[in-house]
Amino acid sequence: MIDSSLRRMVCWLFLVFFSCYLLLSRGHFISTDEVQVYQASESFWSSLDFSVQLSEGVPGRDGRLYSMVNSGQAVAVFPLLAISKAVKIILQESGRADIISVLAGSMICEGNRVWGGKIEIFFVNLLNSFLTAALVVVFFVFNLKLGASPLCSLSATFILGLATLPASYSSTFFQHSSECFFLLWSFYFLFEYSRTQNKKSQIFAGITAAMMIQFRYPSVIALPGLILYHFVSMWHIFPDRTSWQRAKSVIKLSFPFLLLLAAGLLLHAIDQYYKFGTIFAVGNYAKEGFTTPIITGLYGYIFSPGHSIILFSPPILLAPWFLRLFIRKFRFEAYFILFQTVVYLIFYSKFLNWHGMWAFGPRYLCAVVPLLLLPAAIWIQSQKKQALFLVGILSIAGFWVQITHFMVNFWNVVLAEKYLEFKPLYCHLFIPEMSPLIAHSKALFRWDNSVDMWILNILKKYGMYHFIAAIILPLTVLLTSITGLFRNIRKLPSELILDIISNNSGVFMPIFSKLFPFIFLMFTAVFGIWNVDQEINKWHQYSTILENTVQNKLMEYGLIELKTKNNPKNAIKIFSTMLKFDPNHFGAGFQLARALDSAGRVKESILYYSRALSFAVKYGDKVTEGICNTRLKEIGNQ
Numbered sequence: 001m002i003d004s005s006l007r008r009m010v011c012w013l014f015l016v017f018f019s020c021y022l023l024l025s026r027g028h029f030i031s032t033d034e035v036q037v038y039q040a041s042e043s044f045w046s047s048l049d050f051s052v053q054l055s056e057g058v059p060g061r062d063g064r065l066y067s068m069v070n071s072g073q074a075v076a077v078f079p080l081l082a083i084s085k086a087v088k089i090i091l092q093e094s095g096r097a098d099i100i101s102v103l104a105g106s107m108i109c110e111g112n113r114v115w116g117g118k119i120e121i122f123f124v125n126l127l128n129s130f131l132t133a134a135l136v137v138v139f140f141v142f143n144l145k146l147g148a149s150p151l152c153s154l155s156a157t158f159i160l161g162l163a164t165l166p167a168s169y170s171s172t173f174f175q176h177s178s179e180c181f182f183l184l185w186s187f188y189f190l191f192e193y194s195r196t197q198n199k200k201s202q203i204f205a206g207i208t209a210a211m212m213i214q215f216r217y218p219s220v221i222a223l224p225g226l227i228l229y230h231f232v233s234m235w236h237i238f239p240d241r242t243s244w245q246r247a248k249s250v251i252k253l254s255f256p257f258l259l260l261l262a263a264g265l266l267l268h269a270i271d272q273y274y275k276f277g278t279i280f281a282v283g284n285y286a287k288e289g290f291t292t293p294i295i296t297g298l299y300g301y302i303f304s305p306g307h308s309i310i311l312f313s314p315p316i317l318l319a320p321w322f323l324r325l326f327i328r329k330f331r332f333e334a335y336f337i338l339f340q341t342v343v344y345l346i347f348y349s350k351f352l353n354w355h356g357m358w359a360f361g362p363r364y365l366c367a368v369v370p371l372l373l374l375p376a377a378i379w380i381q382s383q384k385k386q387a388l389f390l391v392g393i394l395s396i397a398g399f400w401v402q403i404t405h406f407m408v409n410f411w412n413v414v415l416a417e418k419y420l421e422f423k424p425l426y427c428h429l430f431i432p433e434m435s436p437l438i439a440h441s442k443a444l445f446r447w448d449n450s451v452d453m454w455i456l457n458i459l460k461k462y463g464m465y466h467f468i469a470a471i472i473l474p475l476t477v478l479l480t481s482i483t484g485l486f487r488n489i490r491k492l493p494s495e496l497i498l499d500i501i502s503n504n505s506g507v508f509m510p511i512f513s514k515l516f517p518f519i520f521l522m523f524t525a526v527f528g529i530w531n532v533d534q535e536i537n538k539w540h541q542y543s544t545i546l547e548n549t550v551q552n553k554l555m556e557y558g559l560i561e562l563k564t565k566n567n568p569k570n571a572i573k574i575f576s577t578m579l580k581f582d583p584n585h586f587g588a589g590f591q592l593a594r595a596l597d598s599a600g601r602v603k604e605s606i607l608y609y610s611r612a613l614s615f616a617v618k619y620g621d622k623v624t625e626g627i628c629n630t631r632l633k634e635i636g637n638q
Contacts, residue, residue: 009484012481013137013157030411034125041073041075050067070213076178135177139156148380186209206259209222221347229339237250296349301354313369313401337368340368341368348365568595569599593628613632
């Protein structure tokens with residue numbers, strides 16, 4: 001009975017978080033790194049290779065460009081890619097182009113860089129929502145295995161899933177969600193093996209660790225900790241043997257795990273060799289090295305106002321107290337958590353690109369957040385109300401931080417706050433008033449064009465009817481799942497207070513979930529009477545004013561770099577940034593053509609000269625038309 005209740009509870013828990021993350025998803029990419037993985041997946045789907053079309057790609061075999069990111073994630077999204085293409089065909093055959101448009105969202109592109117506007121991108125971008133929901137499920141079951149009560153385990157799980165950095169990264173297409181998931185899952189299987197010596201657990205631990213490498217190769221730094229924990233946790237199995245005999249027995253028993261890790265490394269080497277003809281690291285990251293002063297990196301990660309892991313995941317402020325109790329009951333597991341945290345901190349603190357910009361928060365440390373929170377459930381179980389109040393305050397703060405990430409586009413904040421102009425670059429991370437946390441909160445309160453969430457974009461662009469149609473299914477799943485979750489949690493052994501909560505939820509939650517669609521429709525109907533569309537138009541006007549101001553400033557800086565400072569490389573970056581958010585910007589397109597021409601990239605400039613010419617003819621700009629015609633003829637005669 002308990003096993004079946006646990007299985008159902010795990011399913012409901014997964015659906016709770018997946019539907020929640022779906023409602024909070026962005027629906028498109030914000031980084032060129034994400035576009036590279038998507039292009040690699042599309043390329044393999046259509047032509048069985050992982051080549052990309054972006055200039056950021058690394059030259060490889062047959063003169064093609066490849067992403068330096070591992071191919072694991074590009075392969076993992078095949079099911080989502082297949083679903084998106086099938087849905088697209090069905091909707092096209094049904095004549096429902098409006099639904100395709102709603103799912104795809106607005107087109108966001110610059111040349112062959114496409115961040116949004118395709119239904120395939122919407123579905124592919126849901127991968128991390130799935131992985132993060134799976135992460136919280138593993139976290140919950142792990143806590144139960146450690147002996148925490150279901151209620152305390154669930155409390156810690158909701159803290160991880162809603163109030164820490166891995167939560168908001170569910171709306172991205174970066175590889176950090178998969179690193180979090182596979183690292184915790186591998187640790188879970190090794191812990192289970194240390195207690196049961198079940199060979200399947202050891203094999204699954206090896207498979208999950210090998211998968212982690214395929215998704216994000218830098219996660220190889222977690223392997224020494226996993227191996228060391230596996231060895232140490234098995235040491236007690238042979239109490240009557242000498243140290244040498246113990247060591248041989250441990251290595252022998254660990255052979256399947258080590259073999260699978262070796263297979264994972266080999267598969268990564270094959271992937272590298274297939275793309276680049278070498279098994280060694282390539283691209284910009286391979287050249288950056290580890291030259292950051294350790295003090296700078298550590299201060300940035302722990303204390304800086306713009307990149308502190310504590311500020312971006314406030315509940316881990318209590319990690320020392322969590323671990324102090326945890327170490328008494330699970331010594332080796334506590335040492336593993338400390339070891340991995342120190343390894344990640346030191347490794348990335350020394351890395352030249354330690355900050356991982358441009359992204360929200362210390363994304364390179366995402367993987368250690370679930371580990372640091374793992375002892376939280378046992379600690380919560382042992383505390384009084386005063387301590388739990390502090391946990392609640394930190395969780396609320398963490399939830400606000402993640403909401404700002406869910407709802408605000410980081411790159412729009414970068415442009416609005418002019419982070420690109422700071423000298424030295426990234427110094428805004430150390431200036432309290434320029435912290436991304438403050439900037440995101442301000443953007444959310446202003447409700448400007450930096451607010452960028454799928455369901456809100458539907459409301460702005462298509463109106464209330466499509467908004468309701470898009471939100472009603474995931475919202476219904478969410479509420480139904482919450483009902484199922486609380487129905488099943490009462491069937492697991494726990495404290496009396498849990499029984500009281502469960503019994504009440506058993507009465508109220510089904511009623512609430514049945515009444516909710518009706519209440520929601522009535523609420524939105526009232527909103528319709530209050531002229532929501534007029535308010536949306538006001539927001540649109542404000543965002544347009546802000547957008548024009550930013551564009552004018554960027555044009556000014558770009559022209560200074562191109563004409564005054566004679567630095568076409570910087571000008572190219574500025575005008576390319578403008579076109580990223582407004583592909584039809586006439587002035588930016590024309591100036592980018594001139595900047596590319598000045599930098600000696602004549603072939604690339606032809607496309608932008610041609611576009612500028614068509615716009616000049618359309619708007620009757622004879623001067624620009626003459627310049628473009630003359631230059632295109634000169635290039636053609638060369």
